[in-house]
Amino acid sequence: MSKKKDDKRIIFNSEQEMPLVAMSLGSMLYNKTGAWRNIKPVIDLSKCIKCGICWKFCPDTSIDIVDEWPVVNYDYCKGCGVCAEECPEKCIVMVEEEK
C-alpha cells in the first residue's frame, strides 16, 4: 500500500507552495462521495457465503473485507446497487436513505 492514504484536502495559499512540476500530492479520499447516495446497501451477514463478489464488483472500492466479512464504507458508497444485483445469495438489499 502506498503512503497516499490521507483524506486531508491540500490547499495552496501562495504560488510558492506549489510544486515545480505537475504532480499529485494527495488522494481523493477527502471527497466523501457518500453524499451522492439516495439508496444504501445493507448486508445481511447471516445469509452471506463469503464469496467476495460484492467486494470484487464495487466500482467505488467502498466494500472492505474486515476479518473475512464484507463491510460497506458508507463514507464513499455512491449507492449504485451493483453489489445487490450481483450477490448470488441476494443478502444485500438497497434501502432508502434517511435524511
Place this chain on the structure above:
Amino acid sequence: MSKERKMTITLPREELMSSGHLACQGCGATLAMRYALKALGQKTILCIPACCWSVIDGPFPHSSLDVPIYHCAFETAASSASGVRAGLDMVGDKETTVMAWAGDGGTFDIGIQALSGAAERNEDFIYACYDNEAYMNTGIQRSSATPIGAWTTTTPVKHYKKERKKDIIGIMAAHDIPYIATASIAYPEDMVKKFKKAKDIHGTRFIHIYAPCPTGWKSRPDDTVKLARLAVQTGYFPLYEVENGEKWTLNLKIKERKPITEYLKLQGRFRHLKQDEIDLIQAEVDNNYQKILKKCGL
C-alpha cells in the same frame, strides 16, 4: 452458517485505486481501471488523454490512483506512451510498465494515427482502450465505436446511428503486434490474467475493454456488470486474444448464445428500435461471431 468459511478472493488484494473518485454511479470504466492496476501493480506509469478517466481521477493536486499519471492531449496517448517509454529506457528502467489508457473516442477516432504509428514502430507499452461506445465525457456524442441502431445526442432517435462499429481488433491485428486481447469487466479474473500476460510481453500490446456507461446508455446503474456479461453471452463482444497477428484464441466458448434483445432491452439508447431493426442487429452479431470463430479455427 458459514462462520468458519474463508473469504473467497479471486483477484489480487492490492488496491491502487482509492475511493472518492469522481465517476458516476455504477461506472464500468472505474472497474476496468481497478482490475488493470491490480494486475500491473505499483510499478506502472499511465498516459491518459482526454477521456472520462481524466475527470474521474480528480483535480490537481489530488489523484485517486496511486501510480504516476501523465495527462496528455486527446490524440497523443500512444505517442506520449512511446515518449515515456523512451525516457525510462534512457535512465535504464526496464521493469516499469507504461500503459496508455484511452477511451473509445481517443482510440477509434482521434488517436488512431498515433496508435497506428506506435504499433508500426512496435513501441514497448500496453495500450488499453476502455470502450463505452460514445464520447461520454463530453455529453454522449457518436463515435466510430457506437454500435448500429444506438441513440446518442448527435444521432437522435429519428436519425439513430446507421453505420457499423469499427472493427478495431481487426485493424490492430493487421499491424502484427505481439499481443491483442478483448476483456470485459464482468469477467475480472480473465481481465487480470490478460493484463498479467501482457505485462510480460515486449512490444505494443493492445487490450480492448468493454465498459458499460449507465449515464450514456440510459441503463440502470446496478445493471452495469449484468450488461457487460450479457454482451459476452449474446456474442456481441466475444472474449478472445490474438498473438502476433495470426494466432487467434477464443477464451470463452458460449454454447448457447442468448438473443440480442435481452441485451438491448436493458438500455434506453435502443428503446426506439422496431422488431425488424432488432432482427438486422441479430444477423449482424451472428455474422461477426461466426467470423471470429472461423479466425479462431473453430
